[in-house]
Amino acid sequence: MERKSSDRKARAPSGAAVQKIELTEALYRALFFEWAEHGFSALSLERVAARAGAGKAAIYRRWPGKLQFADEAVNALGLKMAAFGDKGSLEADIRAFHRRLRIVFRHPVVRKILPDIYAEAARSDEMKAISDRVAQTRRDEAKKVIDRAISRGELPEAIDRDIALDFLPSSIYWRMVVIKSSLSEAQLRLHAQGTTAALKSLW
Amino acid sequence: MERKSSDRKARAPSGAAVQKIELTEALYRALFFEWAEHGFSALSLERVAARAGAGKAAIYRRWPGKLQFADEAVNALGLKMAAFGDKGSLEADIRAFHRRLRIVFRHPVVRKILPDIYAEAARSDEMKAISDRVAQTRRDEAKKVIDRAISRGELPEAIDRDIALDFLPSSIYWRMVVIKSSLSEAQLRLHAQGTTAALKSLW
DNA sequence: TGTGGTTGAGACGTTACCGTTCCATTCATA
DNA sequence: TATGAATGGAACGGTAACGTCTCAACCACA
Numbered sequence: 001m002e003r004k005s006s007d008r009k010a011r012a013p014s015g016a017a018v019q020k021i022e023l024t025e026a027l028y029r030a031l032f033f034e035w036a037e038h039g040f041s042a043l044s045l046e047r048v049a050a051r052a053g054a055g056k057a058a059i060y061r062r063w064p065g066k067l068q069f070a071d072e073a074v075n076a077l078g079l080k081m082a083a084f085g086d087k088g089s090l091e092a093d094i095r096a097f098h099r100r101l102r103i104v105f106r107h108p109v110v111r112k113i114l115p116d117i118y119a120e121a122a123r124s125d126e127m128k129a130i131s132d133r134v135a136q137t138r139r140d141e142a143k144k145v146i147d148r149a150i151s152r153g154e155l156p157e158a159i160d161r162d163i164a165l166d167f168l169p170s171s172i173y174w175r176m177v178v179i180k181s182s183l184s185e186a187q188l189r190l191h192a193q194g195t196t197a198a199l200k201s202l203w
Numbered sequence: 204m205e206r207k208s209s210d211r212k213a214r215a216p217s218g219a220a221v222q223k224i225e226l227t228e229a230l231y232r233a234l235f236f237e238w239a240e241h242g243f244s245a246l247s248l249e250r251v252a253a254r255a256g257a258g259k260a261a262i263y264r265r266w267p268g269k270l271q272f273a274d275e276a277v278n279a280l281g282l283k284m285a286a287f288g289d290k291g292s293l294e295a296d297i298r299a300f301h302r303r304l305r306i307v308f309r310h311p312v313v314r315k316i317l318p319d320i321y322a323e324a325a326r327s328d329e330m331k332a333i334s335d336r337v338a339q340t341r342r343d344e345a346k347k348v349i350d351r352a353i354s355r356g357e358l359p360e361a362i363d364r365d366i367a368l369d370f371l372p373s374s375i376y377w378r379m380v381v382i383k384s385s386l387s388e389a390q391l392r393l394h395a396q397g398t399t400a401a402l403k404s405l406w
Numbered sequence: 407t408g409t410g411g412t413t414g415a416g417a418c419g420t421t422a423c424c425g426t427t428c429c430a431t432t433c434a435t436a
Numbered sequence: 437t438a439t440g441a442a443t444g445g446a447a448c449g450g451t452a453a454c455g456t457c458t459c460a461a462c463c464a465c466a
Binding site (some may be wrong): 036037038039040042111112118121160162163166167170171174175177178180187193194196197200201202 | 239241324326366369380382383393399401
């Protein structure tokens with residue numbers, strides 16, 4: 001998103017200095033470190049700027065406030081889950097889904113920031129929007145997994161999709177983000193096995 | 204916990220005024236409201252005192268700091284899950300477990316504070332201790348459910364208990380606290396059904 | 407009823423962050 | 437190379453919370 005830089009460029013076709021991309025990225029990095037360290041609500045843009053070796057104007061020129069800054073930073077981080085194709089069976093699909101989740105949840109910064117996003121989403125509509133956007137690709141992939149299983153005949157047409165979508169990520173999220181345990185390859189297999197059984201039992 | 208009031212009383216056997224319990228409880232209530240509203244890291248004891256209609260000394264005389272205050276408040280809230288006896292089958296036990304979870308997760312304040320506790324637990328050891336203590340009774344009940352199922356022969360002796368304990372609360376937590384959806388009686392039944400199937404598939 | 411210790415509420419100085427403004431520097435264009 | 441717009445960093449006044457301290461009110465006991 002260069003939303004605002006491009007706005008400005010359009011307004012200034014003649015000679016002009018441009019925002020340094022490297023500083024923008026340094027600001028993103030500093031934001032995430034501070035976020036992980038203090039949580040969003042206690043996040044100080046002053047500290048972020050200092051950590052990035054910049055002045056506060058560098059932030060306020062780029063973004064109108066903390067939320068928009070965080071919003072674009074989250075987008076830039078690419079918290080999105082990588083898509084994947086049909087793995088041939090529900091259990092294989094779920095294993096692939098869990099493995100993608102694990103990749104995301106393994107980032108130490110993600111593990112710290114994600115519960116914070118959810119906590120803050122309970123308080124602010126803007127953060128709710130951010131959290132929804134983060135969840136979007138995950139939910140989309142989960143839906144595809146369910147749909148494929150139905151068309152394979154592994155799950156009944158009439159399955160309660162809401163509940164099915166509850167089961168897909170929950171055990172991994174619980175273990176890795178809430179409890180903060182690691183997840184070995186063998187345990188990942190067992191989680192996929194259990195989740196598959198849970199889904200197949202839903203009718 | 205009257206930890207410190209009793210200390211003081213012991214040191215002052217002669218005539219003395221005593222901390223008013225009603226004010227202490229008003230402070231707890233104010234703490235929770237402010238906590239839910241601003242999150243722990245942005246929690247201001249000044250606001251808590253004001254909300255309780257008290258001065259700040261009322262807080263600082265009772266507790267050395269925010270964390271200890273929160274610690275005792277959480278204990279006083281009784282976030283502990285109610286114990287329950289053998290319901291005759293694994294699925295019935297799980298349903299009872301989920302129902303107890305639902306009671307706790309339905310409190311609007313709990314729903315806001317719980318993710319915040321977990322987020323903060325990733326940053327501070329003291330909050331980690333609080334969160335562990337909150338989780339204690341839940342984990343104990345979960346273990347009992349597993350043990351009973353094993354002795355009934357519904358689960359194998361060699362079941363991976365870690366994973367089993369992951370599955371027991373995770374889908375309910377995910378739905379009610381992370382996603383913030385409600386959970387109807389029928390959905391609760393399906394969650395128990397799915398969780399039971401997941402556990403039985405783990406060997 | 408008087409006395410002594412403890413209480414609750416508010417005031418105080420300090421620190422940290424907010425969001426804005428200022429100014430020298432930098433860079434794309436002419 | 438000269439120009440001028442937009443930049444980056446720092447300084448500014450204002451606000452809010454911190455943790456401490458003071459002091460009048462209160463309460464249990466003698």
